[in-house]
Amino acid sequence: xxxxxxxxxxxxxxxxxxxxxxxxxxxxxxxxxxxxxxxxxxxxxxxxxxxxxxxxxxxxxxxxxxxxxxxxxxxxxxxxxxxxxxxxxxxxxxxxxxxxxxxxxxxxxxxxxxxxxxxxxxxxxxxxxxxxxxxxxxxxxxxxxxxxxxxxxxxxxxxxxxxxxxxxxxxxxxxxxxxxxxxxxxxxxxxxxxxxxxxxxxxxxxxxxxxxxxxxxxxxxxxxxxxxxxxxxxxxxxxxxxxxxxxxxxxxxxxxxxxxxxxxxxxxxxxxxxxxxxxxxxxxxxxxxxxxxxxxxxx
Ligand code: HEM
Ligand code: MG
Numbered sequence: 001x002x003x004x005x006x007x008x009x010x011x012x013x014x015x016x017x018x019x020x021x022x023x024x025x026x027x028x029x030x031x032x033x034x035x036x037x038x039x040x041x042x043x044x045x046x047x048x049x050x051x052x053x054x055x056x057x058x059x060x061x062x063x064x065x066x067x068x069x070x071x072x073x074x075x076x077x078x079x080x081x082x083x084x085x086x087x088x089x090x091x092x093x094x095x096x097x098x099x100x101x102x103x104x105x106x107x108x109x110x111x112x113x114x115x116x117x118x119x120x121x122x123x124x125x126x127x128x129x130x131x132x133x134x135x136x137x138x139x140x141x142x143x144x145x146x147x148x149x150x151x152x153x154x155x156x157x158x159x160x161x162x163x164x165x166x167x168x169x170x171x172x173x174x175x176x177x178x179x180x181x182x183x184x185x186x187x188x189x190x191x192x193x194x195x196x197x198x199x200x201x202x203x204x205x206x207x208x209x210x211x212x213x214x215x216x217x218x219x220x221x222x223x224x225x226x227x228x229x230x231x232x233x234x235x236x237x238x239x240x241x242x243x244x245x246x247x248x249x250x251x252x253x254x255x256x257x258x259x260x261x262x263x264x265x266x267x268x269x270x271x272x273x274x275x276x277x278x279x280x281x282x283x284x285x286x287x288x289x290x291x292x293x294x295x296x297x298x299x
Contacts (some may be wrong), residue, residue: 001081002294003059003168003169003292003294003295004039004169004292004294005157005160005161005169005170005290005291005292005293006056006057006058006171006172006290006291006292006293006295006296007039007042007055007056007057007293008055008057008099008100008233009057009156009160009161009171009231009251009290010153010156010157010160010231011053011055011101011162012025012151013101013131013133013233013234013235014053014101014102014103014133015030015103015132016101016102016103016104016105016108016130016131016133016235016291017099017100017101017108017122017130017131017132017135017175017233017235017247017249018098018099018100018101018108018109018111018112018128018130018131019080019097019098019099019100019127019128019129019131019175019247019249020098020125020127020128020129021092021094021096021097021125021126021127021128021175021284021286022094022095022096022097022098022099022113022123022124022126023093023094023095023096023123023126024064024096024122024123025121025123025124025125026119026121027122028064028067028101029141030118030122031096031119031120031122031123032299033113034118034119035058035096035115035296036297036299038056038058038111038115039293040115041111041114041115041171042054042055042056042111043178044098045110045111047105052102052103052104052107053102053103054100054102054104054107054111055100055102056098056099056100056101056102056111057097057098057099057173057290058096058098058099058296059096059098059099059173059288059289059290060095060096060097060288060289060291061093061094061095061096061097061286061287062076062077062078062093062287062289063078064228065098065289068299070166070291070295070299071085071166073162073167073170073289075172075254075255075256075291076093076255076285077255077259078093078171078286078287079091079092079093079174079285079286079287081285082262082263082265082266082268082271082285083266083267083268083273083277084267085220086278086283087266087267087273087277087278087284088266088282089258089262089285090282090283090284090285091224091285091286092283092284092285092286093127093286094126094127094286095123095138096123096125096288097130097173097175097286097288097290098115099114099173099233099249101131101233102196103150105130105132105183108130110292112128120269126237127284129177129221129237129247130237131168131197131234131235131237131247132235132236132237133235133236134235134236138236139234139236139246140160140180140182140238140244140245140246141180141182141185141193141197141276141279141280142193142194142201143199143201143204144199144203144204145234145246146232146233146234147199147204147214148216148220149231149232150229150231156231158253159229159230159231159251159252159253160230160251160252160253161253162233162249162253163253164214167233167289167291167292167295168292169291169292169293169294169295170289170290170291170292170295171251171252171253171289171290172251172252172253172254172255172258172287172288172289172290173249173250173251173252173286173289173290174230174248174249174250174252174255174258174286174287175247175248175249175284175285175286175287175288176248176282176284176285176286177237177245177246177248177282177283177284178245178246178247178248178280178281178282178283179243179244179245179262179280179283180244180246180279180280181244181279181280181281182244184279185279186276188279192236194207195207195211195214195275196214196215196276196278196279197212197214197215197216197274197276198210198214198215198216198217199216199223199236211275212219212272213272213273213274213275214274214275214276215265215274215276216262216296218265218267218272218273218274219261219264219274221260221261221264228257228260228261228297229252229257230250230251230252230257231250231251232248232249232250233248233249233250233251234246234248234249234250240276245280246280248282255287258287265277269293278297
């Protein structure tokens with residue numbers, strides 16, 4: 001069988017992203033037709049604007065996916081809330097995820113507008129976040145984000161895409177929108193910030209001794225000598241007068257890689273939490289399944 005991953009997954013994130021989470025409130029089939037049709041809209045935009053590189057993917061929340069009677073990919077679970085005290089991650093759900101990235105902020109908006117206009121009464125848009133590449137691919141904390149992300153197409157494919165079985169060509173995606181406390185972060189000396197991340201600030205070199213409670217110390221996990229990998233597409237978002245932070249979005253062929261990283265960050269493995277979480281807080285959290293393009297077109 002010929003299977004094609006949806007187009008946002010494998011290419012490196014463009015400089016502008018748009019991540020939207022919807023709940024279904026009306027006619028399911030109208031919404032699905034609109035999802036299927038959006039690839040053609042994107043294709044036309046790419047023909048008219050040759051360097052735009054508009055890429056997109058649709059993911060389905062578990063409850064919504066189960067309505068299609070395609071069966072459920074092994075391992076597909078809802079996002080479970082994590083943590084305690086001040087270090088928590090909520091589960092905010094969502095039926096449908098739209099992830100767009102491109103070289104053009106205006107075309108991302110245009111694509112969402114063409115998607116939404118005919119089905120405005122069928123869905124509720126519960127979170128809409130425009131991301132932008134910041135400086136040389138830094139998070140708003142000033143640290144380079146993406147250094148250890150798989151780069152080559154083959155490696156990204158191996159990490160992100162289900163290789164076989166009924167859901168081949170599909171992927172799991174995790175989304176968390178983080179709101180940063182930048183005044184608190186900037187009050188910390190750079191040498192200490194580096195211990196919180198586990199890498200140097202100017203050039204993202206891993207520290208000789210990565211602290212166990214640093215971000216890298218929490219998420220660089222190994223099983224039987226092999227690193228647990230994910231393909232990250234996160235970008236900074238927001239305004240200075242309002243909320244700002246990181247829209248974390250990543251793809252993986254196994255949902256459990258996310259669960260392992262999250263339980264390590266939120267203190268559910270060994271009681272230690274990720275020190276980065278003292279300076280940023282997740283306000284959304286959800287998992288979606290992203291079927292292959294062919295399976296999406298058959299729904
Ligand atoms: C690495 C930032 C949330 C998974 C990194 C790095 C930075 C960073 C600066 C080091 C450079 C790199 O390799 O990319 C952030 C920020 C976050 C966040 C600012 C939220 C505010 C998460 C979450 C996960 C995650 C929620 C997974 C559940 C990873 C992984 C690496 C990484 C797998 C690579 C580790 C390695 O192999 O060395 N992140 N991250 N991050 N992050 Fe995050
Ligand atoms: Mg590493």
